[in-house]
Amino acid sequence: MRPLLHPSIADITLAGILHALSDPIRAAIFAEIAGAACFQTCSAFASIGDRAIPKSSLSQHFSVLREAGLIRSERHGVELRNTSRCAEVNDLFPGLIPAILSAHAQDAQRR
Amino acid sequence: MRPLLHPSIADITLAGILHALSDPIRAAIFAEIAGAACFQTCSAFASIGDRAIPKSSLSQHFSVLREAGLIRSERHGVELRNTSRCAEVNDLFPGLIPAILSAHAQDAQRR
Numbered sequence: 001m002r003p004l005l006h007p008s009i010a011d012i013t014l015a016g017i018l019h020a021l022s023d024p025i026r027a028a029i030f031a032e033i034a035g036a037a038c039f040q041t042c043s044a045f046a047s048i049g050d051r052a053i054p055k056s057s058l059s060q061h062f063s064v065l066r067e068a069g070l071i072r073s074e075r076h077g078v079e080l081r082n083t084s085r086c087a088e089v090n091d092l093f094p095g096l097i098p099a100i101l102s103a104h105a106q107d108a109q110r111r
Numbered sequence: 112m113r114p115l116l117h118p119s120i121a122d123i124t125l126a127g128i129l130h131a132l133s134d135p136i137r138a139a140i141f142a143e144i145a146g147a148a149c150f151q152t153c154s155a156f157a158s159i160g161d162r163a164i165p166k167s168s169l170s171q172h173f174s175v176l177r178e179a180g181l182i183r184s185e186r187h188g189v190e191l192r193n194t195s196r197c198a199e200v201n202d203l204f205p206g207l208i209p210a211i212l213s214a215h216a217q218d219a220q221r222r
Contacts, residue, residue: 013218014211014215014218015133017214018132018133018211019133022133023126024124024125027125093217096213098210099209099210100129100210103125103128103204106125107125107126
């Protein structure tokens with residue numbers, strides 16, 4: 001089984017974060033994880049709004065979010081439990097994630 | 112001569128902005144334009160830091176920034192004069208651009 005890769009804080013870049021969140025589906029997944037009080041499994045995102053997301057794309061989206069340093073995933077049996085790394089990223093780039101999440105909420109409202 | 116395309120506010124999206132700024136060179140160009148008191152010509156960016164940027168890449172970078180709604184370009188003879196659209200984008204997504212520019216400054220300091 002492939003190990004799950006989580007970058008250390010020193011390896012988290014602005015470019016990686018912006019790239020990861022420049023996809024509307026990934027931004028929606030991340031907003032959900034960041035706003036959740038407890039871990040979120042990948043299968044909770046089989047649909048975003050009224051759009052079904054194939055399992056393979058979902059797995060790719062989670063890996064981009066993880067490799068950007070935005071989420072932490074842990075394997076529990078067959079499921080992957082995801083939590084946000086907002087606190088760590090906020091130490092690195094204060095205010096960035098809240099500003100993007102708030103823009104995401106506004107962007108979603110307009111559509 | 113191809114017309115310069117500037118999206119209307121209604122067509123500016125978070126995804127487009129994050130994609131445009133997810134490239135470190137484009138983020139550096141945009142930070143420079145956003146921080147400048149007057150227009151910046153494209154040729155002012157023939158190098159970013161100590162890195163030379165080919166004219167063709169530069170032109171592509173400016174077009175991505177323009178199409179994301181981040182800058183406004185005007186032709187004056189053979190030169191293109193660029194100004195930021197920060198004020199308009201800030202009305203749309205309050206705080207987003209300042210947060211990204213401040214993260215960009217921090218990111219640049221770490222490298």
